Amino acid sequence: MMKRYFKQELIYGVNSKIYYMMTLFLILLFGITLFLNYKSVVSTYDEYLRTLNYYEKNNLDIEADLAGEYQTKKTEDGEMISNPILYHKDTVSRYIYAASPKYNLSQLLESSILYFPVVFGILGLLIAINDFKYKTIKLKTVRMNKETFIIAKQLAIAFSSFLILVVGLVISCLIGWIMYNQLPDNLPIVEFSFEPAILSSSMIIKFIFGYIIALLFTELGYTFGTIFKNVYVGMIAIIVYMFILPNLGSFDLKNSIYYFAHKIFDFYGVIAIETPKETTFVFAALVILFVFIISFIANIFVLKKRSSFES
Template structure:
């Protein structure tokens, strides 16, 4: 076990020297910065819509106080909504957008917006490069002679799992810091309430599982095909072009989970609704398939890399 952990630390050293870690960190900074800007821009758009609704209601002789005292009903039909009290609806959306700008609410906001799409892509690419590192630098034969296939495979495998957890932790902390600095820079006085902080432990666990699943899958795919290009194209096709397949499709499970463990009232991205399925069974089945893939890829690639003489 000590030997494996030592090899994992060596893998982190290689990833650091290859500037993979610093590049990943830079992308996380950009992601968090863009999330803060999107929240700020979303507030302005919602305020503009509220002001427009206010003018329309005032022309009809209805005050904000009167509108807030009336019922609000929202009927959904597919992706369309029928709103009975537009002014009240817009008013609460502005309130939610101001609350979302509180730095302590930033983790909830980034994980309900651009991180849903881009964090798995970023970490998937990272995992592809980790898998292909020794082939790229032509050190695979030396590594196999020094460490053996088992140690080499699992040291990379566990480094990806640890890095996935680290990425979620860093993204959570970065989002708070960057939102605080962004508010200072633009002079935003965010609503002081902290509505979403109590859900952070569950959100952290969920995001870690999702990134581990993406990281491990594209590590295995790159190991199997020995090409970062093929793996990255497959990653982009799956995330950007392939529609939601429903059922136990990982994207479908993600879409269903987000609305259950996050507050999406001020999300800056419109996320399509997932198709209803059994979430627990879906994740258990997905993890089961991933375990099977780990065993298959390990055995096949070991036989290919270390054929018996």
């Protein structure tokens, strides 16, 4: 019985075009990251060429500086760079590496901190709102008991989040591969090598973290949709929280997400996030788990207390 209701929820999501829309939206945002990294390669290469020309015009020792080291120092007027030619060459090399198939998937998952709250928050909102919009919640909660309805919804949320994430990553990686193969037309990438330090974590860990973020915000979006029955209220709440309100410290969900992101990802490309405030692995994990539990309990409470015939 549960399997049938679960399938019905998935079919409803497909027929309502929710899954298609959110997959396309995710691919679009991933595409922006890929495009920005591609443009960063080209622009930093141009900067490298200008620096190279300056060295040649002033008879400076290029080889000696390229064999040396560089330092950056923040000043009141901006950033001061010693040995700029090596700095620009290393920057080009790093962006090329970030655009390469070796790192492409990692960079897309790094963007989960920026994009997933919006994409998957909206997914959860739409899953909840459509039941009220098309009055299907009456039919569903009368035909099956509310406990079965809640479980079927949660399973559909977990599976649809996973499916949208995987499809979005596969298609975006293909796009990234195509874009990377266009780079040799703009610059000699073989002249720029980048040897990354030991990666912070395996690709499996990175994917699991990305999926947890996707599932977390789908659940939060669904909770907001269930409570407010309005897409815009929930959407504004998520955007204001993630991108406008400051990080409040160790008890803040954002801080916990930032903490794990800095532990898991390397951020060699264009993605950069705020440095977390002081916290611990256990405390950050408990904060994320607490938000999951509170969101789930809120869903159960609201659906149990609300009449099936309330629109």
